[in-house]
Amino acid sequence: MTSPGDAANGPADRDSSRRASYEFHPSESGDLRIELAGKIDVSTAPALRTEIQNAVGSNTGGAVVIDLGRVSHLDDFGALLISELRQQAEADGRGFSLIQVPENVERILALVHFDDESVCRPLPKKERPNIVVRLGRATIGQTFDTQYTISFLGSAVLALLTVLVRPRSLRWGETLTQMEKTGVDALPIVGLISFLLGLVMAFTSALQLEQFGANIYVASLVALAMVSELGPIMTAIIVAGRSGSAFAAELGSMRISEEIDALFIMGFRPTLFLAAPRIVAAMIVVPLLTLFSDLFAIAGGLMVGVTMLDLTPHSYISQTMKTLTLFEVMWGLMKSMVFAAVVSWVGCLRGFQTRGGAAGVGNAATSAVVSAIFLIILFDSVFAVIRSYW
């Protein structure tokens, strides 16, 4: 910060006689009179503060008397300087007083409640609550969270049932928009990632299968792995990253700007109004995306098969058709529909749970993606178990 002599670009350098200065006047009685003069403000006080405090610290004796008679201007940074001198004096058991306080300085001191014990004295440090209290609070918070999650699950299921019974209760325009955002707009990235995935899978498996002369089974491997496992999972993860987070962020912003409360007051059911179109849209488009994902991956495998493994496109495709059964394809699509429901549901849940401000919205989006990916994997394991006992 600037020293008193070169107060930068404030009004001070237009009028040099108003620069801040101080003088010490020790008296015979042992009291120390400090005379402040000029502008004691944001540009000068921080530098003055250290100098004066050091000087007062090295002087021992009677009371500290601050003479403000020649102060032309003082702001709260100046008030801080005086208040800290008072603390220093009190800590050393010395008296403290202000003399010749001009009217404008008095106004400032009143404005900052200079004589109020709770303001201008250091606060005692707040104690952190002990571990039992914190554990208790965390448990209570977690309980309420779980309770909300369950009730939101219930209201989402109810909303979907309502849609089934009375399809007109769903906002179809909004649902179409969401289908476009979740499905159509995601197609390029889903296609590209799946194509590359098919390419990589075919390439890696070819290295092994070639040793047995089993090149043709590359087609079976890519098709089966993609249709029953990777297609649904990859698509769901991409949708979680693109749309689950978007749902959470959008609904979260609506929550903190009270738009959801406004809907509720107008007699709408927020879950039916906001969550249902998103969940329904996702459940319709994600299986379609998965189908595209399967096709692109097979195309990727085909490319490796034809260019590197000396297979003809015809033999690759017929091997693929031979491997896949309708049941396998439908099983994959059914899984992806469940994943879609889970991803969009948890996105909406995090949106509705948002509290606080901008940071809350960010947390909601993060948490939506993390929970969605976890739930996708969890449900996939459940499906695997079901499949093994079929």
Next chain:
Amino acid sequence: MSRDPIIQVDRLVARYGDDTILEDVSFTVDRGEVFVVIGASGCGKSTLMRHMLGLDRPFSGQVKINGIDIHRCSDEQFRRTLRSIGVLFQNSALFGSMTLAENVALPILEYTRLPPGSIDQLIRMKLCMVELSGFEGHLPSEISGGMKKRAGLARAMALNPEILFLDEPTSGLDPVISAEIDQLIRHINQSLGATMVIVTHDLGSIMNIADRAVMLDKEHKGIIAEGDPRTLRDSADNPDVRRFFRREAKNESLAR
């Protein structure tokens, strides 16, 4: 009183795309005064303020703060000019992830060298000035609208700027709290000597705090009245100005 202009707005033209919001607006704000920009909703008050702060670029014309043309000066000069400005935004713009104390401390930590203990105490003084002592640890989402305005004011005043811009400091607040904020603005103006530029359409607060006012109008895209608001109320020639100050409806058939 001799005039000492601190802000000069000269032939300012503001456009968003093809929409002209302000056409050829000129006025000056004097050091130490409480200057109020008034006008009906949608007349360009906030646009004018955004241009005065350098947030939007004017189509033509200039805004000078302390003699520096803020739209054409170097970045360095602009940054230095910004340090003499404090702004209270319309919805306070407090950072939601920080407590009130941290919000106010942010500029102080950046621009001054004070030890943490002193800053704590300074912040308690600042919050106490705006009657918020005891709320240091609260988050903006935990306090009421009026308190947010006051906390925003405390943050705007963190470095005791020469000029304070206040965008609708009393909008959406009850009359008692509005009056308290008016009083606070007056106090700060008198004791710290800050120049205040206030955008508002709160009649009560205009009468209570303004030294001088300009009134903007949507159709004229500029200033239709300038002067002491009390004089404007009592003896303005323009019927729109009189209507504004007397709170009368434009359409007589609706009045009954």
